[in-house]
Amino acid sequence: MMNDFRAAPNQLTFLRLCIIPFLVLAVLDGHFRTAFALFVVAGISDGLDGLLARLLHQSTVLGQYLDPVADKLLLSTLFLVLHHQGLISRRVTVLVFARDFGVLIVGAILYASMGMRDFRPSIFGKANTFAQIVALVAVLLATFYATAPVIFVRHWALNATMVFTVLSGFNYAWRVARRMSVPAPAVGG
Known part of the structure; x- marks a missing residue:
């Protein structure tokens, strides 16, 4: 199981999870350029983790579950915080x-x-x-x-x-x- 944590694609997924609180803070503090940049970085990490999993043959069970959870958590959290700021209905x-x-x-x-x-x-x-x-x-x-x-x-x-x-x-x-x-x-x- 430790190898699952060390796999490069899973490291990128963990990075995406770590970006979420900083993205939330950027939106709540009105730093929208920073929030935009963090969202773009999260999107790039999402694309790269799938690519690396295929190229490096590092597809793991952990990654199969963690990647969609990270994606949904990122998107849902951003919808919620943008709603809180009055930017989404x-x-x-x-x-x-x-x-x-x-x-x-x-x-x-x-x-x-x-x-x-x-x-x-x-x-x-x-x-x-x-x-x-x-x-x-x-x-x-x-x-x-x-x-x-x-x-x-x-x-x-x-x-x-x-x-x-x-x-x-x-x-x-x-x-x-x-x-x-x-x-x-x-x-x-």
């Missing part, structure tokens, strides 16, 4: 949190009760994550560079985030229900 923040909390709880229950582990993201989940990232980048950028194109992207990315959050949530529920309705293979037979 309550509607968007509640939808993002409700969907992520629901997915986390259902996934934990299915893992604990049935041993289900494979929860690959759907195309809707990937579109949701993409919309969230674009929205957060645009919201942060608009705090110090509020040009018409940035405001336009911010508006549409936040709307896309709401749409894809709802679609991906329903799609996730449908996929889970479908998987649970498949009868278990007979033992012994």
Whole structure:
């Protein structure tokens, strides 16, 4: 297990987790350029950890669980703190949190009760994550560079985030229900 902690991709994921409190403080203190830079660094570390895992053949079980948790924690925390600062509406923040909390709880229950582990993201989940990232980048950028194109992207990315959050949530529920309705293979037979 110690090798999992030392794997380069996991070190980058831990870095992303360590960035979160500094990102929160930067937003709360009104240092939006710093917050923007930290979010970009977090995004680069996210891209690099996956690339390094493949190139260095350092894909680990810890990384498979930690990477998506770090991503969701980063995004959800940033939505919450930007809402607190009045930069993102309550509607968007509640939808993002409700969907992520629901997915986390259902996934934990299915893992604990049935041993289900494979929860690959759907195309809707990937579109949701993409919309969230674009929205957060645009919201942060608009705090110090509020040009018409940035405001336009911010508006549409936040709307896309709401749409894809709802679609991906329903799609996730449908996929889970479908998987649970498949009868278990007979033992012994």
